[in-house]
Amino acid sequence: MTSSPAKPAVPAVYLAYDGSINADWVSRYAIRIAANLEDRKIFLVHIPDGTFTPETIRLKIQAIASECAAHEITLHCDQVPLRRSVFRTLLEAIPPGPESICICGARITSRRGGFLRGTISEQLLEARRFNVLAIRVVMPGLLGSPDDLLFPLAGHPRGFCTAMPFFHLLAPGIRNLYLIRIMLVNPLLLRYLTRSQYRAIYRRGLDYLQLVTREITQADAEHRVHVDARVILAADWVREILVQASELRTQLILLGATEEHFPSSLLRAGKIEALLRKTPCDVAIYRKV
């Protein structure tokens, strides 16, 4: 666990825009994030692939531009011609490194596809070239400004440091931050845990959350977000996240992409897909380089 990492100097927000309705809604997140940065800039990257007519794209980008203007944000629009693939073209268009934050959408692109699985966003997350935030918007009425954030923690040994840059981006609008640590227990053993075993696992989770809470409050002294932390022993983490999101009425779930390798990553990807499908609020999947 590291102590409060410093904010990145000047993060540059890149909006990977495909012209879909989800991308329009995701652009709000980009605008809100950029509005809280010093240089107030968004680099919109669009790769025309024939899904939408140029006229439709022009009108949509115009709408984003006017909204950016209302927020005193400069929009740099870059329509890059499609080369080998949309993914490759995006990799070439967005500068690599931790200063770049790519905001993209998580949406169904084909009939049998997933919200993340098999999408360009998934490839961007896996490419690990720059920081990526893939967002599925299901509550466009939030206008990209969620009040309450649910942050499920997987018990990363480095604590909150991988999530911290993304938390900093969203923190200015957040009122309540709910940290939940789901301690996974085998479903067959869960009901047979003795009280002392239960307490020991719970204690472990609570200790971890206390460390993370301290880390956040030190790093976020400026905004003073109200932080609540919960430990849950469960066999199915997706189900628990969904229950907590409904119960706490959170407006955004912020979840780290897997850092595991095959086959664990495959299993987790399936779980994330289920979460994206059933979510009661917006979901953002992040990966820090």
Next chain:
Amino acid sequence: MNTQPRQIQFLEPHDVFVHLHTREQGLSQAEVRERLRHIGPNSFEVPDRSRWLKSLLRQFTNFFALLLLISSLLCGIAHRINPGENMDILGWAILGVALLNALFSFFQEYRAERAMAALKAFLPQTVEVRRENGIARVPATEVVPGDILLLAEGNKITADARVIRSESLQVNNALLTGEANPCRLVAGPVAGRLEESENIAFAGASVLRGSGEAVVFATGLRTEFGKVAHLSQTIRRTDSPLERETSRMVRILTVIACCMGLVFFLYGVVIGRSLWVNLVFMMGIIVANVPEGLLPTFTLSLVMGSLRMARKNVLVKSLNAVEALGAVHVICSDKTGTITQNRLHIAGIVDPLSGEPLSGEERSRLLTCALTASEVRVAGNDYLGDPLDREIARAYGENREVAAFLQTISRSFPFDLEKKRAAGISSQSGQYQFAVKGAYESLRPMLASVAATGGLSGGAKGTRAADQVALARVEEVAAAAAAQGHRVIAVASRVLNGQEVKSVALGTEDAALQEQLERELVLAGLLILEDPVRPEVPAAVAKCHAAGIEVMLITGDHPRTAWAVARKCGIVTGEAEGRFLTGDILAGLTMQGLQDEITRGVRVFARSTPEQKMKIVAALKALEKVVAMTGDGVNDAPALKAADVGIAMGLQGTDVARESAQIILLDDNFASIVDGVEEGRTVYDNIRKFTSYVLASNVPEMLPYLLFILFPIPLALGVIHILSIDLGTDIVPSMGLGQEPPEKDVMNHPPRSEKQPLLSHGLLVHSYLFLGLLEGAWSLFLFFLVLVGGGWHFGMELTPADPLHRSATGIALASILLMQIGNLIGRRSHSGSGLDRGLLNNFLILAGISIQVVFSWAVLYSPPVQKIMGTGPVPLQLYGLAWLGILVIFGADYLRKRIVAHRQRKNHAAQESCAA
């Protein structure tokens, strides 16, 4: 600094279209398709295709089910090895028990689906939307963000939507807030949290009045209603204390059985017995150790407990809740209707300055004014209208004719939620009087004077100017009444002048006329109203406290009202400071913070929302408390499911609450919950009694196998004999013990601790090493008495078909059956003999004893039973010795109880002398 609107509620109506990527003409079909594909249908069901299969399979993965299935399998194997013993029939019987239990549990989970069906009733099938510049009626499931909903009186709202046009729109949000008061919806921007905004129409609400348009921004499970629906479907109740205890017990017994079976299997292999013989004996030991009949008897006991609860107005939907209610540490109760009677009662009519009760003419005058400002109709001997207006009419009607007075009311100005007051005009003897009744703070600016019978007016009757001193005094009187948990209604009036009477006669529009008349009023007095505490509740709360159960009051009412009610019924004592939490404070508390507050002694939650019940349940559970939670509204459903025991109100509860709860209170009365707790504790006590009873017979069943393996002696009992006890003769007596009435001190001790499990060390020692050994020793003594009397000597081999062996087996079985009668009587009381509880008052105990007597005789002397059981007759003198076993076990156990009681008394006396 970013000053732009944060969320949809902050926007001007014309900006809503842009921000939701829609337009005044509505979405196009292509846009609807795209959004439908991305967001999904506007459905409130959690999609899970295999949920029924998963639910069914889950019923077979608990230890109990696994044990029964293994037992059944063992019977099948035993039948293959030795087909003559009818083990296949027993195997099928055990399998049947396993299936029945699983299906029963499955059915319990199926109820969650019924809760969803009840939820669906609040949603429309089709809705009117504006699309492609026209109005279309579309299925509600096809509504997407950006759709423009057309709202009209009587409509149900199907998605969360931002209002962009409101023509006096009023909706009923009771589904989400639990408050039935109409809510006004506006089209303008509102600064505040989304879920509290007046410009948001929420799914599940219904339009009471007016019309309007709203743009959808959240559908399905993403709506506020959808979140309630999601929780109602997804939250799985944690295992009840009894389920946890049962799991633990079955686990221990299984481990004991399997270990012993394995040890003796290996021993057999070492001494060179054949594999098949070893296998049969291993199964014998396992079957002897497993109390096959115990767990079905648990179920039967719970069923009987639920029937007894039903007679006390506690309807049990989930059997485990019967015992769970007995284990609760905390009961979280609603106020209105559960603790109180849910009716308004005029507790006082007082002078506004002195607070003294009004009488005579002043009282009559105030009631006349109050009735003028009421809207009631006479229906036979009763009145129709608002509860407050009805109560005023009743008070007025004590001395005068209500119907005649109602004829004199020429105009009524209905209660306005915003203004918090109602008004009316009556005319008597050519004089027109305008009267207003409502919250004091809403009347205060219109007052010119205050009627006074004493106090500040210096003892003279009349009025005095409504100056700062007088108004402050009135406020003190009102605050004192509110501190007692009363609702205060101020009543004021004035006589109309000629010009005003003309306005009335001309039929001036209501709002304008009311505004014109609401001035220069004379405050006539204050009506003090209360919702009386149910008379039986204070005693029930005291009973809870004596039983170590905490009672918490959770209400949406004002803290003062909540605190006063909590004090009246004994939930709290002493001063209020810091002992209650309001919803606002609760919302800001972390989970740990809330746990600290509860530990510090907070017992009252005022101005709280139904959603916060979930947080309270979670905090209590984190403190390792077993929680019972009451609820009646749709939004109470998640908390009812999250609690260990969810209790819904039968009279005023919604279908959703009833379907989500495990227990329904038929009379909504808190006292009935306490009756249920008593019954639950009795059920647990009885389960302990019959567990001890059943386990005792395991030892005499198992000992013959141990001796057979260790020594060259015949086997006293076969598997069929063991199962005839476990699944035959022990069942009815166990049911009888399950029917025992409560012990006198059942509500005088704290809830049982998890450190005192059902299968405690003491119970195991008593059942196995005392009762069991006694039964084993006596039955084996008789077994060998018959063998030796018949010419058998140590080391001599006997086949099971040998008549001598059959007779010895018969007497061993008969003696166990008879000794279980002595055991049964002893188990009826912890400290008494058992006979002191009367033998004739429990039919099942009598029936159980009869079965054991008849069967003990039949195995020895009835040829058909002898043939099935492989037993033979013995001389009657030996059968008489078997009867003596009843006295042996009963007497020895009674002696033990006396010694224990004597020691306890001695210890108690020593402790007292130490304390002195």
